[in-house]
Amino acid sequence: MQDKSGPEEFDVVIVGRGPVGATLANLLGLCGLRTLVLEREARTYHLPRAVHFDDECMRVFQTIGLADAVLPHVILSPGMLFLDADGKMLLDWSRPQTLTPMGWNLSYRFHQPDLEDVLIAGLARWPHVSLRSRCDVFALDQDENGVRVRYEDLSNGQLSEVRASYVIGCDGARSLVRRVIGSGMDDLGFHERWLVIDVLLKRERDDLGDYSLQHCDPRRPATYVRGTGSRRRWEITVLPDEDSNDVAQPTKVWELLSRWITPDDAELERAAVYTFHSIIAQQWRNGRLLLAGDSAHQTPPFLGQGMCAGIRDAANLAWKLASVIRGGADASLLDTYQSERQPHVREFIELAIRLGGVINTKAIEAGLAAGQPRENAPVKLEVKKPLLGPGLVLGDLPLAGHLAPQFTLKDGSRSDDRIGYSHLLIVESATRFAHPRAGINILTSDDAEGIGPWLREHGIAAALVRPDRYIPGAARNDAELDRLIATIAPPIHVPSAA
Numbered sequence: 001m002q003d004k005s006g007p008e009e010f011d012v013v014i015v016g017r018g019p020v021g022a023t024l025a026n027l028l029g030l031c032g033l034r035t036l037v038l039e040r041e042a043r044t045y046h047l048p049r050a051v052h053f054d055d056e057c058m059r060v061f062q063t064i065g066l067a068d069a070v071l072p073h074v075i076l077s078p079g080m081l082f083l084d085a086d087g088k089m090l091l092d093w094s095r096p097q098t099l100t101p102m103g104w105n106l107s108y109r110f111h112q113p114d115l116e117d118v119l120i121a122g123l124a125r126w127p128h129v130s131l132r133s134r135c136d137v138f139a140l141d142q143d144e145n146g147v148r149v150r151y152e153d154l155s156n157g158q159l160s161e162v163r164a165s166y167v168i169g170c171d172g173a174r175s176l177v178r179r180v181i182g183s184g185m186d187d188l189g190f191h192e193r194w195l196v197i198d199v200l201l202k203r204e205r206d207d208l209g210d211y212s213l214q215h216c217d218p219r220r221p222a223t224y225v226r227g228t229g230s231r232r233r234w235e236i237t238v239l240p241d242e243d244s245n246d247v248a249q250p251t252k253v254w255e256l257l258s259r260w261i262t263p264d265d266a267e268l269e270r271a272a273v274y275t276f277h278s279i280i281a282q283q284w285r286n287g288r289l290l291l292a293g294d295s296a297h298q299t300p301p302f303l304g305q306g307m308c309a310g311i312r313d314a315a316n317l318a319w320k321l322a323s324v325i326r327g328g329a330d331a332s333l334l335d336t337y338q339s340e341r342q343p344h345v346r347e348f349i350e351l352a353i354r355l356g357g358v359i360n361t362k363a364i365e366a367g368l369a370a371g372q373p374r375e376n377a378p379v380k381l382e383v384k385k386p387l388l389g390p391g392l393v394l395g396d397l398p399l400a401g402h403l404a405p406q407f408t409l410k411d412g413s414r415s416d417d418r419i420g421y422s423h424l425l426i427v428e429s430a431t432r433f434a435h436p437r438a439g440i441n442i443l444t445s446d447d448a449e450g451i452g453p454w455l456r457e458h459g460i461a462a463a464l465v466r467p468d469r470y471i472p473g474a475a476r477n478d479a480e481l482d483r484l485i486a487t488i489a490p491p492i493h494v495p496s497a498a
């Protein structure tokens with residue numbers, strides 16, 4: 001709608017209301033930014049897509065006050081096993097069933113429409129955040145003051161425009177925003193067709209198990225993932241001479257599934273061929289336009305990290321947008337978004353490609369280089385989270401680019417809930433390290449029993465934690481602490497959503 005006073009104005013327009021766009025909108029809502037989400041589709045896409053997220057994502061959902069609403073829709077994942085064509089275990093990627101330092105479990109399975117519904121319902125808490133569905137953005141024109149966003153309301157064909165200080169493209173693999181930015185793509189070399197089959201069990205099949213399975217059979221590599229409720233997924237390689245339409249026909253699908261399941265046990269919910277890509281946009285920002293999620297990067301699914309990367313983008317970007325739009329930080333702060341996130345996501349994609357090599361078995365030796373195979377024993381796989389790339393991180397300081405742990409405070413609450421989406425200084429004692437640049441939340445060893453031991457374990461006197469829970473660096477002395485504090489002008493203060 002446009003009245004005589006000109007187009008409506010927003011701090012941020014988000015194009016796309018998938019899990020990344022909706023998470024970003026919740027974070028911006030928390031930061032108090034006037035945010036409009038424009039989504040082409042009428043409602044949540046009802047079929048499964050992403051099925052796995054990790055502890056770091058759950059921590060972001062905690063930050064936006066939605067972890068309790070998400071929890072009923074997830075199951076814990078015990079991990080993934082890689083089996084050769086004879087069923088012998090090659091790689092064991094079990095996940096501990098205890099809480100990680102993030103304060104959550106390492107690995108969750110979910111049904112994407114359930115998560116999207118929770119995230120979208122969460123937007124109603126922010127009066128300054130609006131969602132407009134069936135609105136198809138067709139033009140973005142930026143000038144020095146903002147971006148003119150034009151869109152068509154597909155329900156009635158009306159054309160509208162709004163203005164925004166920034167536009168974020170969470171608009172997926174075929175992103176319009178990426179096209180307007182004019183970004184090329186870095187190709188990491190993996191492009192394979194896989195048939196993705198989702199079934200709904202008609203009766204219990206406990207024998208299928210809770211582990212995800214990678215069937216490393218060179219004749220026809222396949223993945224099995226246990227979903228929530230009665231949902232089960234298989235992903236099966238499409239052979240070079242096969243036609244994508246033919247392999248997705250029910251008769252062929254049941255033939256391919258026959259070694260695991262038959263129509264007596266389950267009904268097909270969806271079978272479609274997807275080409276899994278490994279690509280990263282070269283340019284994530286052009287002035288007031290930025291990319292997040294699949295518009296910026298796409299990964300083969302073997303690590304279950306595709307959506308996680310997008311949620312990390314949102315957590316990295318939202319506080320920087322708030323700092324620039326509300327806190328008076330220079331817009332160049334937004335350049336640290338790509339420089340920090342791109343190497344991080346690249347490392348995950350490269351590992352996913354190496355695992356794809358294991359699944360294809362052709363490159364099994366290379367894949368097993370992830371660990372030392374012992375005679376007749378599976379290799380234990382442990383996936384370490386990459387570090388943030390260069391940006392605000394002071395690489396010469398301890399813990400730079402690592403995630404900070406979440407502490408249980410002496411009153412039983414959790415540190416993220418106390419701190420909100422804000423900067424935090426963790427110190428042994430507030431008196432020694434109370435910093436003249438006041439306004440930063442401080443936690444000391446008086447607040448949580450874990451803090452003193454954690455500082456001593458890392459040989460540090462203080463650690464700075466950003467709103468996205470990453471540590472730009474830790475300090476061994478006052479001079480290092482001064483350097484750290486200087487990186488965060490102005491600190492952002494966003495209370496807890498919990």
Ligand SMILES: O=C(O)/C=C/c1cccc(O)c1
Nearest residue numbers: 052077212223301302303304
């Ligand atoms: O880690 C898990 O439990 C599942 C990961 C996953 C999900 C979807 C497709 C895959 O190849 C792996």
